Amino acid sequence: MTFVVTESCIQCKYTDCVAVCPVDCFHEGPNFLVINPETCVDCGICVAECPVEAIFADVDLPEGQQAFLAINAELAQNPAWPVIKATKPPLAEHERWKQVEDKRELLIRVPG
């Protein structure tokens, strides 16, 4: 079992979720966060924190978001995606991107 960060996070990356995670299981990329399925303890506390409701339990993934289960697992292992422990300001264009639904091609896997 784990929780999964899905498409809504891309280009917004609010990081409100990070503030409540008791086990520091979030990993940070340039414009997205992922949850490490190995460290997540399924407490579910992060779900309510996200302003754009990006987080779901693996068994509750909405239609079209199932691919993010593997994406979270993969990117959590990526050495370029460090653990993030504290909230930081969202990305500059978050207001514009929080309405946009279809943005997964914009997910940046590698920085720079």
Add this chain to the structure above:
Amino acid sequence: MPTQRPHVSPPANAKGVPTACVLCSHNCGVHVDVEDNRITAVRGDPDNPNTRGYTCNKARAIPNYVEHGQRLTQPLRKRPDGGFEPIGWDQAIAEIAERLQRIRVEHSPRSIALAGIGGQGNHMAGLGSLPFMFSLNSPILFNALAQEKTQHALVWRRLYRATHDVYLHADEEHSQHVLVLGTNPLISNRGLNATDLFKRLASQPDCRVVVVDPRASETARRADRHIAIQPGRDAWFLLGMVAIILQEGLQDDDFLKQRVGDFPAFRDALIGTDARKMATWCGVPFEVLHEAATDFARAPTACIVYDLGIEQIPHSTLISYLINALLLITGNMGKQGANTFLQQFGPRFFHMAKQVKALESGIEAIPMLMPAGVLPPNVLPEEITSQHPDRIRALIVDGANPLLSYPDTQAFRDAFKKLDLLVVIEPAMSETAQVADYVLPTPVGYEKWEYSMFPHMDITPQIRPPVVAGPENALAEPEIYRRLIRAMGVMPKAPRLLHVLAKHARHPIGAPVFIGLLGLLAALRGGGVAPIVGRFAWWLQDTLGAHLPSAPLSLFWLMSHGYALTRRQELNEAVPEARHLRNPFAAGELVFDLLMNNPQGVRLGHRNFIDNFERHCHHPDGKARLHQADWLADLRRLAQTAPQADPDYPFILNGGLRTGWTANTIVRDPAWRKGKGPHCPVILNPQDAAELGLADGNWVRLDSRRGSVEGPIRIEAATQRGHVHIPNGFGVRFPDPQTGELRQHGININELVDLRDRDPYTGCPHTKHVACRLVPLRAEQAA
């Protein structure tokens, strides 16, 4: 002047110190980092033989339990103006002892009562409080187990003549059919390493998990099947299951012939039950009930996982009886993949038959997980306000907070005013301490030697040294009771001979001599069984205890010998070094050494799947007594009685939903709960909210027949219509960090519970089934 004992002070700076979490009964092993005598980090301990590195999120709250603005540093005495004044220990002990002694002599020993005993992981206090009460010859003990679980102990006493030191637990790991009742392990973490376990079960193709829950809980959503029963109808559901199994002849006749003496009479009593009516009355389609029954009976192995959701609702004793009946009639008792008896670390014990009765209700005390019967908190107020000459006049509250955690807060507030003396032994200025005559400060669990007596899967006891130093002027509970019993003139000093023998007691020859003489000399003074046991315990602590880092550890020394003497086979199987030891007292010393040198816990025995039933069924013929006339009569009546609704209070409140923010009210500082909240919402079904004109976050007043509370709502589709949840662990009054003023955080559910609404056999409250109504509040009415 007590003998100088070796002083063990925890280092002010250390990393990875092994201890355990005390926020719930699983006591997961943790490592803590200590900086300048403060706990700064908490992680799972992979070396703990029981939990092997697992924790849930709540262990992170441990620093807030230890360090917060309401810690007590001095004994306090209530002033006539209602405030407190600090006094010295000697004066506090002398005054309390004098008042207790007067009550004991002028009225009765049973006019002195004790409520509490240890919380979720700090049970060493019991090594002082129980000898104290035994020495006074007062059996009037109250404990939270008796508002949750004593119905199970009652059922096991009747069916199996069980001892107090066992717990009937599901072996989910090896089971092919897991029936989950009244629990949401993925959030409550009930059971060993719960989230990991359910992960494994979900991925096992030959294991079917069936969750019965009014709510589409986190666990239900991952199960193979979720049965959305109507709230509080579990008794009818289980009765329907039993009836179907009997009617279709699906019972395990071989097992019944071997293990149950009176199955035909049981079958005749219930076989005529109308299972279709049972399905209707629990709000479940008949096909679903039928499938639940037949799948359970037909599975090669099946087990039942159960907890509070079926323990604090109507008919809780009958529900426990039906759980045992289901397991027995399908042969799922005492073997792998079924339910087996877990046993505490300690010596083999005998079944304690005679128990004290409450004066007003006649409800009998029930021994569970401790060698003394406990009475339910539900009857405590009426035992105080009773007109009987032996009524409770003095109450010691230790390791409990009745004004927050016991049902019907107003009834307790009123009853406490009638006491001659209320003494609260506490680390913090709790809600109950606020109304005490005397408040005596203790260290918290991490500041003293501690132990949790809850049974584990295997025998893996963990004696925990302190990891930080506590307030200088706080005394550990056993020391408080030792001073009190001395000051009351009830406990003479230990004979000099015992002090001499104690010096040689840590030796395979010296040990039996010491124990024998100690027993003889304690018994010679007479006074009755309880005072003799009390005297034995005190003299043990005063003599051998003086040579240990903490006096009550001497009782673990005794338990170690008891374990080696009476459970040697288990010891030998788990501890190879024990096998060649001829002298049983050498084996006992080995056990005690292992306990003292393994602060992360140590395995001293394995879970028993071989002769589990034989070992724990103590009826002379070795068979269970399934036929219980009074309970069967109740069930036959229940089978003819439709569940009643209360039209003025149409909602059912589940008082105490477990959430990620539910730790334990010993964590008083709410700062550990982060994020936007609200952390203590009133959780409602979307259609119910719409009909009330409520949106997410709007405030509502919730009225029961007993009280009213207010809070913001949260809409949740997983909640059934007509059902309402309020999270557990709130209602604490803590000083505002800015103004210092006491502010209540969240809802105190016990304001809503009527303590007269309780199980007739055990007095267990119906906290998770409170009839209520909801009244939307206008924005300006919200607190």
